[in-house]
Amino acid sequence: MNMKRTFFTALVAFASAFAAIGVYNYLxxxxxxxxxxxxxxxxxxxxxxxxxxxxxxxxFRFGAxxxxxxxxxxxxxxxxxxxxxxxxxxxDFFGDDFFQYFHGPSPYSKQPQVATGSGVIVSADxxxxxxxxxxxxxxxxxxxxxxxxxxxxxxIGKDADTDLALVKVEANDLPAINFSNSxxxxxxxxxxxxxxxxxxASTVTAGIISAKGRNINILGGNTxxxxxxxxxxxxQTDAAVNPGNSGGALVNVNGxxxxxxxxxxxxxxxYAGYSFAVPSxxxxxxxxxxxxxxxxxxxxxxxTIRSMDDATAKEVGFDRPYGVYVDGVNSGSSAEDGGIKKKxxxxxxxGVAVNSSPExxxxxxxxxxxxxINVDYIRDGKKQTTVIVLKNKYNTTAVVDNSTNVLxxxxxxxxxxxxxxxxxxxxxxGVKIDEVKQGKLSEYTDIRKGFVITQIDDEPVSSVQDFxxxxxNKSGKVVVEGLYPNKAISYLYAFKM
Numbered sequence: 001m002n003m004k005r006t007f008f009t010a011l012v013a014f015a016s017a018f019a020a021i022g023v024y025n026y027l028x029x030x031x032x033x034x035x036x037x038x039x040x041x042x043x044x045x046x047x048x049x050x051x052x053x054x055x056x057x058x059x060f061r062f063g064a065x066x067x068x069x070x071x072x073x074x075x076x077x078x079x080x081x082x083x084x085x086x087x088x089x090x091x092d093f094f095g096d097d098f099f100q101y102f103h104g105p106s107p108y109s110k111q112p113q114v115a116t117g118s119g120v121i122v123s124a125d126x127x128x129x130x131x132x133x134x135x136x137x138x139x140x141x142x143x144x145x146x147x148x149x150x151x152x153x154x155x156i157g158k159d160a161d162t163d164l165a166l167v168k169v170e171a172n173d174l175p176a177i178n179f180s181n182s183x184x185x186x187x188x189x190x191x192x193x194x195x196x197x198x199x200x201a202s203t204v205t206a207g208i209i210s211a212k213g214r215n216i217n218i219l220g221g222n223t224x225x226x227x228x229x230x231x232x233x234x235x236q237t238d239a240a241v242n243p244g245n246s247g248g249a250l251v252n253v254n255g256x257x258x259x260x261x262x263x264x265x266x267x268x269x270x271y272a273g274y275s276f277a278v279p280s281x282x283x284x285x286x287x288x289x290x291x292x293x294x295x296x297x298x299x300x301x302x303x304t305i306r307s308m309d310d311a312t313a314k315e316v317g318f319d320r321p322y323g324v325y326v327d328g329v330n331s332g333s334s335a336e337d338g339g340i341k342k343k344x345x346x347x348x349x350x351g352v353a354v355n356s357s358p359e360x361x362x363x364x365x366x367x368x369x370x371x372x373i374n375v376d377y378i379r380d381g382k383k384q385t386t387v388i389v390l391k392n393k394y395n396t397t398a399v400v401d402n403s404t405n406v407l408x409x410x411x412x413x414x415x416x417x418x419x420x421x422x423x424x425x426x427x428x429x430g431v432k433i434d435e436v437k438q439g440k441l442s443e444y445t446d447i448r449k450g451f452v453i454t455q456i457d458d459e460p461v462s463s464v465q466d467f468x469x470x471x472x473n474k475s476g477k478v479v480v481e482g483l484y485p486n487k488a489i490s491y492l493y494a495f496k497m
Contacts, residue, residue: 058253063192064204066255069146070121070177071248073196074130074153074167076138078113112139118195118248119143119167120257122287124176126151126169129287130247131262132158135165143169146202157290161230161298162282162365163219163262166290177249180256182279183352185209185235193239193261193275195248207239214276215358218263229393233362234276235259241275250277257283285366295400297368299390301375302333303340307356316345317381323347324360326377330434332395332416338388340377347383348376364390370397394464406471409497411439416463417452429462430454430482444495448484451491455481471497 117134121127128143135141141153151169158165185191186209193205212235219230237250241261250259259277266272289296306312308321316325323345329335340346346354349363350373367373369392376385392400394407395415407414413435422428430452441447453461456470457479471478474497481492 058190060190060192060204060206060253063251063253063255064194067177067192067194067249067251067257068202068204069175071146071194071196071202072119072121072128073144073199073201074117074119074128074134074247075142075144076115076117076135077140077142078115078137079139116196116199116244117246118244118261120247120249120260121174121176124172124174126171126174127156127287127291128153128167128169129260129283130165130167131260132160132163132165134247135167136160141167143167144201145174157294157296159286159290159296161219161296162278162286163230164260164278164283164286164290166287177251178256179280179284180252180254180258182235182258182281185212185252185258185279187211190253191237191239191258192251192253192255193237193241193245193248194251195241195245195261197242197244199244203245205240207237209235210238210274211236212279213356213358213362215356216263216265216276218276231282231358231361231365233279233282233358233365234262235279236274236276238274240271242271243269245275259283279362282362282365289368293399293401297400298393299364299367299369299371299373300333300393301335301340301364301388302330302391302395303335304328304330305346305357305360308345316343316378318345322355323378324354324357330395330415331418331421331432334388334391338375338386340375340386340388341379343379345378346375347378348374350374369400394468396465398465406468409439410441410471411437411443412441413437414453414464414467421452425452425483425485427452427454427483429460429466431461431464431467440495440497441493445493447480447493451482451484453480453482 115134117130119128119130122129135155136158141155143151143153151171153167153169156166156168189209191207191209193207195203197203214234214236215232216234217232219232235250235258239250241264245261248261249257250261252258257280259279260283261275261277263276264271265274286296304327305324306327308323308325310321312325313321326340326342326344326346328342329340346360348354349360352363354360354363367390369390371390372387373390374385375388376383378384389397391397393413412433414431415434417430417432421432433447433449433451433453436442436447436449453467455461459470461467461470476496477494478497479492479494481490483490
């Protein structure tokens with residue numbers, strides 16, 4: 001009896017299901033559903049959207065697992081007893097209520113101080129990139145790997161202009177990170193920040209790229225901890241970072257490096273929504289220079305520039321603002337040699353469009369003195385292209401080494417005299433002081449911008465190269481002789497090297 005009832009129940013269920021399917025197909029519901037789905041995705045919108053599988057949402061696990069082993073914890077020790085007055089190397093930054101470095105607290109004390117930050121392994125044989133401000137003036141640098149192994153690190157080189165530094169530990173087979181092309185990173189792209197905030201090792205946070213080419217004026221200035229020729233073209237992101245993240249990695253979802261986290265925008269010193277990273281293309285170039293030369297080999301155009309606005313665009317006859325306006329060209333510079341003039345508008349560097357001063361600085365920073373670059377510009381409404389051979393900050397194409405950093409010690413920028421200037425001054429050679437900053441000359445003398453140096457300790461100076469060659473071997477008292485334009489007398493200035 002139970003078998004018959006069960007069979008009858010199953011037969012009824014089957015018949016009901018068959019009938020339902022027949023009615024469904026008869027009314028065309030299945031066909032109608034397909035049509036609705038097709039029409040809900042316009043062809044134009046579909047063409048503009050990046051291709052991805054709806055069944056595979058964004059997953060950060062792979063990127064985090066790839067990048068985390070390459071990010072290290074850095075501890076910098078400052079032994080106060082070695083100096084008569086301890087200077088917190090980060091005091092200048094924390095005096096600003098808005099833009100902050102974020103490597104960790106440095107309380108004022110006569111005891112040795114330890115500041116913490118992060119770093120990224122860039123080669124299997126122990127080279128690690130971090131921020132300049134994380135290790136600057138440190139007496140000892142300690143690196144803790146993701147697997148908790150600890151090493152003493154040696155400073156290889158540092159660059160205040162980009163706030164980057166390279167250190168090395170004696171180890172092999174380390175998990176070096178892979179680099180991505182930061183020029184290809186897009187606003188809105190997912191990114192991960194990996195670092196050691198508040199001494200919390202190997203912390204990963206996620207966000208998107210909020211903007212590119214940001215200049216936040218945190219590296220510029222005249223203090224000893226800031227650079228007056230800084231390159232600021234930061235990648236801005238909303239991935240959470242905090243004190244201790246400085247020098248850590250900003251990576252894409254594949255775990256590839258697209259930036260080194262450097263600063264945050266914050267009224268409190270802790271994360272408040274935005275952070276800034278040095279683009280990986282600049283990082284790659286700078287660490288190569290620091291490893292091979294000890295100092296950055298930076299090429300300069302030698303121009304004063306500003307981003308375009310509506311008023312400037314109208315002045316040059318543009319229907320909208322684009323490109324970078326040339327406010328001035330330095331005498332004897334790469335730009336002058338290449339024919340660039342004041343009021344030109346630079347639009348491309350080696351085919352890459354530049355629409356702001358930071359973007360132009362970023363592109364030029366990828367090249368070294370002696371490199372040739374194609375510069376597209378507009379003059380009087382006409383598009384033109386010139387090939388420019390970049391020069392270094394001393395206005396030569398020579399390789400810069402630690403000895404030629406003598407100009408940084410003096411605190412001056414100098415340039416060669418033009419033929420016209422030589423005739424006007426009645427001299428056969430010399431170098432002109434274009435800028436006086438903090439350094440030996442400002443400390444010992446009242447030498448001013450515009451002074452032309454013709455002799456050093458009775459040795460004639462005919463060029464910038466002569467100037468640096470003579471001074472790099474000097475010690476003790478040094479006397480420079482020269483003149484100011486439109487003044488008939490010679491001046492002598494003495495200082496100590």
